[in-house]
Amino acid sequence: MSSPGASMFTNFTKLCKGLALVLVVGHLLVQFVPATVPYLALIPARTIPFGWNLITSGYFELSVYGVVISTVSLLFMGKFLEPVWGSKEFLKFIFVVNFLTYLCVFVTAIALYYITRLEIYLYMPFAGFHGVLAGLLVGIKQIMPDQEVLLVKIKAKWLPSIMLVLSIASSFFTLNSAAYLPTLIFGTYMGWLYLRYFQRRPETKLRGDPSDDFAFSTFFPEFIRPIIDPIASIFHRMLCGRSNATSEDHGYTTSGAPLPGSDSVEASRRRERGARALEERLASERVVPPRSKEESQSDALDSV
Numbered sequence: 001m002s003s004p005g006a007s008m009f010t011n012f013t014k015l016c017k018g019l020a021l022v023l024v025v026g027h028l029l030v031q032f033v034p035a036t037v038p039y040l041a042l043i044p045a046r047t048i049p050f051g052w053n054l055i056t057s058g059y060f061e062l063s064v065y066g067v068v069i070s071t072v073s074l075l076f077m078g079k080f081l082e083p084v085w086g087s088k089e090f091l092k093f094i095f096v097v098n099f100l101t102y103l104c105v106f107v108t109a110i111a112l113y114y115i116t117r118l119e120i121y122l123y124m125p126f127a128g129f130h131g132v133l134a135g136l137l138v139g140i141k142q143i144m145p146d147q148e149v150l151l152v153k154i155k156a157k158w159l160p161s162i163m164l165v166l167s168i169a170s171s172f173f174t175l176n177s178a179a180y181l182p183t184l185i186f187g188t189y190m191g192w193l194y195l196r197y198f199q200r201r202p203e204t205k206l207r208g209d210p211s212d213d214f215a216f217s218t219f220f221p222e223f224i225r226p227i228i229d230p231i232a233s234i235f236h237r238m239l240c241g242r243s244n245a246t247s248e249d250h251g252y253t254t255s256g257a258p259l260p261g262s263d264s265v266e267a268s269r270r271r272e273r274g275a276r277a278l279e280e281r282l283a284s285e286r287v288v289p290p291r292s293k294e295e296s297q298s299d300a301l302d303s304v
Contacts, residue, residue, distance in 0.1 A: 011079065012075045012078065012079060013078050013079065013082045013083075013087070015078070015082060015087050015090065015091060016074055016075050016078030016079070016082065017075070019074055019078075019094070020071040020074055020075055022059055023059060023060065023061060023067055023070050023071050023074070023129055024067060024071060026040070026059050026060025026061070027060055027061045027062075027064075027066075027067040029060065030060055030062065037062075037125060037127075038050075038125075039053070039056075040053060040056045040057065040060060040127070041053060041056075041057050041060075041062070041125035041126060041127040042054065042057035042102050042105060042106060042125065042126040042127065043122075043123060043124070043125050043126075044106050044109040044110055044113070044121065044122050044123075044124075044126075045119075045122035045123055047106055053102075054099055054102045054103055054106065055095075055098065055099055055102075057102050057126055057127045057128075058098035058099075058101070058102060058127070058128065058129055058131060058132060059098075059129065060127060060128075060129075061127065061128050061129065062125070062127050062128065066128055066129075066130070069130075070128070070129040070130065070133060073133050073136075074129070074132075074133065074136070077133070077136045077137070077139070077140060078090065078136075080140065080143070080144070081136060081139045081140065081143065084143050085139075085199075089199070089200070093135070093136075093139070093191075093194060093195075093199070094132050094135075094136075096190075096194055096198075097131065097132050097135040097187060097190045097191050097194060098129075098131060098132050100186070100190040100193075100194075101131035101132070101135070101183060101186045101187045101190050102126065102131070102183070104182075104186040104190070105126050105131075105182050105183055105186060108182055108186075109121045109122065109124070109126075109182075110122075120178075121178075124178065124179060125179075126179060126182075126183065128180065128183060130180060130183055130184055130187065131183040131184065131186060131187030131190075132187060132191075133187070134160065134163065134164075134183075134184045134185075134187035134188040134191060135187045135188065135190060135191025135192075135194070136191065137159050137160045137163060137188070137191075138160050138188060138191035138192045138195060139191065139195060140156050140159060141156055141157045141158075141159060141160055141214075142195055142209060142214055144156050145157035145213060157218065160188050160192075160219060161219045161220070163184070163188075164184065164185065164188060167180070167181055167184050168181065188219075192214075192216065192219075195208070195209055195214070196208050196209055196210075196214060196216075215229075215232065216228065216232040216235075216236075217229050217232055
């Protein structure tokens, strides 16, 4: 019989276990063969011609605590996201967010070098899965925004924002903040960008999540949102033209405006899927009372 505490660490998906194994193997590889770091990590000065490190840099950690945090976070968040998105979409999300995150880190490092002329931005190794983890937190925010998590009863919709605030605050007291802070910021934004505008939804045959509950301003407190919304609308008009056209083709908009209730219906469906996945996970982790020996023997005789 398994205890409730032990059941929390079971029922992880096969895909997440496989990805966790990749992270562990990648960490062991760079620890035992340090010469592989320049070929796998993102080092802006060497990205050309080693362009593949825009992909490989996200699938290994340079430190022990990094690989522990990444594997544990991946396993637990994957338990909720993969059943809702599906294995194919879950893997696609990880690949796309990882690539776009490190592409932005590369561009930012090159820009900082030309601004400051400090070579540290060219030769600093960037690596780690934390950019994807930041994007997965955005996925948790999307599917179960009002679900309370952790011991302090924080709603899931605030997890990405709290993570960024704590990371930015800690960067003032750590020396290597440049190695992880850009990855967390770009990972959060790219995760939201993909889910907001590009993720395909089979049930509606649309792309993205146009609901007001998932707008960019929802990452900020309500009193700041009137300032954020006008700025976010500029990028919205740049990015959502194709999304709006697709929605019009399926009858979800009229003259460029969403049909009344369409956003709320989609948001309700998303919450229902997230709540259903959460309930299934919790139900699977409940303790099943053991059957007595006599009952088992009786069932065996009946089957004969």
